Amino acid sequence: MLRKSLYVIVALVVAAGAAFWLLTQPERLDGSALAAAGPGDPDRGERVFWAGGCASCHARPDAEDDALLELAGGRALETDFGTFIAPNISPDPEHGIGDWSEADFANAMMRGVSPEGEHYYPAFPYSSYARMDEQDVADLFVYLNALPPVAEAAPANELSFPYNIRRGIGLWKLLYMHDQPVVDLPADAPEEVLRGRYLVEGPGHCGECHTPRNFMGGQNFDRWLAGAPMMEGEGSAPDITPSEDGLGSWSAGDIAYYLESGFTPDFDVVGGAMADVQRNMARLPDEDRRAIAAYLKAIPAAN
Amino acid sequence: MKRLAISVSALLFTMVGVAAADDPIVVRQSLMQAAAASAATSAGMMKGEIEYNPTVAKAAIATLYGVSQAYGDYFPEGTQEGDSDASPRIWEDMEGFQQAIADFQTDTAAAVQAAGEDGPADLAAFQQAIQPVLSNCKDCHEDFRIQDN
Numbered sequence: 001m002l003r004k005s006l007y008v009i010v011a012l013v014v015a016a017g018a019a020f021w022l023l024t025q026p027e028r029l030d031g032s033a034l035a036a037a038g039p040g041d042p043d044r045g046e047r048v049f050w051a052g053g054c055a056s057c058h059a060r061p062d063a064e065d066d067a068l069l070e071l072a073g074g075r076a077l078e079t080d081f082g083t084f085i086a087p088n089i090s091p092d093p094e095h096g097i098g099d100w101s102e103a104d105f106a107n108a109m110m111r112g113v114s115p116e117g118e119h120y121y122p123a124f125p126y127s128s129y130a131r132m133d134e135q136d137v138a139d140l141f142v143y144l145n146a147l148p149p150v151a152e153a154a155p156a157n158e159l160s161f162p163y164n165i166r167r168g169i170g171l172w173k174l175l176y177m178h179d180q181p182v183v184d185l186p187a188d189a190p191e192e193v194l195r196g197r198y199l200v201e202g203p204g205h206c207g208e209c210h211t212p213r214n215f216m217g218g219q220n221f222d223r224w225l226a227g228a229p230m231m232e233g234e235g236s237a238p239d240i241t242p243s244e245d246g247l248g249s250w251s252a253g254d255i256a257y258y259l260e261s262g263f264t265p266d267f268d269v270v271g272g273a274m275a276d277v278q279r280n281m282a283r284l285p286d287e288d289r290r291a292i293a294a295y296l297k298a299i300p301a302a303n
Numbered sequence: 304m305k306r307l308a309i310s311v312s313a314l315l316f317t318m319v320g321v322a323a324a325d326d327p328i329v330v331r332q333s334l335m336q337a338a339a340a341s342a343a344t345s346a347g348m349m350k351g352e353i354e355y356n357p358t359v360a361k362a363a364i365a366t367l368y369g370v371s372q373a374y375g376d377y378f379p380e381g382t383q384e385g386d387s388d389a390s391p392r393i394w395e396d397m398e399g400f401q402q403a404i405a406d407f408q409t410d411t412a413a414a415v416q417a418a419g420e421d422g423p424a425d426l427a428a429f430q431q432a433i434q435p436v437l438s439n440c441k442d443c444h445e446d447f448r449i450q451d452n
Binding site for chain 2: 234257262266267268269270271275276278279
């Protein structure tokens with residue numbers, strides 16, 4: 001009897017382990033989607049680079065101007081889960097991504113899977129980048145590869161159990177990663193609003209800070225862009241829906257001007273982590289800032 | 304002329320505020336409001352929403368200069384508590400904060416110089432004078448203000 005129970009327990013543990021293993025399998029992109037993208041264009045890639053805010057984490061801490069293009073990594077994100085350190089993504093073959101294929105890069109960006117087939121931590125906002133267009137990713141890859149290589153290693157993450165088990169991220173992805181648009185828009189929505197949705201929900205990864213998370217770090221999509229405490233440091237990322245506490249009183253022009261200049265309608269000025277984001281947004285063409293503004297005015301207000 | 308009167312009265316209002324209040328938090332917040340009003344006037348002219356006027360431009364620059372001279376004196380130890388968005392980093396890195404104030408002073412002094420007796424002659428000259436001043440807002444807020452926008 002005892003022995004029989006033991007067998008059952010062992011069988012259950014093995015089954016649970018096997019289920020965990022299967023469920024947490026890093027999943028790569030379908031090759032045909034990638035093949036559909038044409039050859040990358042570095043000029044278009046530069047626009048994707050600023051929209052995606054790559055330099056804000058991957059340039060050296062406090063880098064400015066041209067130094068923003070040396071993607072040595074090293075910026076630390078201190079969160080409740082531990083300290084994540086942004087890696088070197090310069091085209092150095094040893095320390096960066098110089099020996100990656102375009103498919104390796106697309107899998108990192110859109111599936112959060114490394115060339116070695118491991119999960120990345122979602123501090124790297126691939127759950128937003130998953131909504132990107134393959135062509136934009138291909139363009140970005142060409143642009144990144146033309147930046148200066150930096151032959152220095154970024155330090156490793158400092159995480160404690162259980163967050164140091166990468167395989168567990170597979171479960172997180174199953175629960176919280178969706179590559180579909182967050183806000184349903186009518187098929188006849190203005191082109192500008194659709195472009196804004198793409199920029200905000202995809203490369204811009206605005207929801208990573210402005211949408212609240214649960215204890216597992218999963219985004220609460222019912223409270224999309226409704227404001228949230230910062231994952232690191234003090235303060236909070238505000239509600240940026242058209243609610244009374246959010247951007248209700250801002251015109252689309254006010255939002256676009258804020259993204260361009262850093263000034264709010266009452267001439268307070270952008271601060272904290274958003275200052276970096278705004279500097280990136282200032283490098284986009286005006287039509288992109290206006291698209292972001294149009295989308296933010298079109299989404300449902302948080303209450 | 305009416306606009307000039309408004310700008311000047313905004314400046315005077317600020318001065319009165321400084322004299323009347325003895326709460327450093329209130330003083331520094333009213334100084335920032337004066338700076339914000341000047342930034343708004345400046346941006347309004349640069350965006351073409353307010354017609355360019357050299358006297359108004361000079362008033363905006365003078366206000367920002369005045370703020371830059373006074374602002375750093377209202378962060379005594381202990382005023383990190385209270386109804387304030389000032390970041391604790393100000394007191395952790397007072398030297399860095401005072402350096403940011405010094406940069407603000409240098410840039411506003413240069414703008415005062417450029418404005419001269421009659422204010423910057425045209426919008427392009429004003430733009431050139433005011434842009435470096437306004438970039439201080441972001442640089443300092445990024446490091447020393449608790450983010451809420």
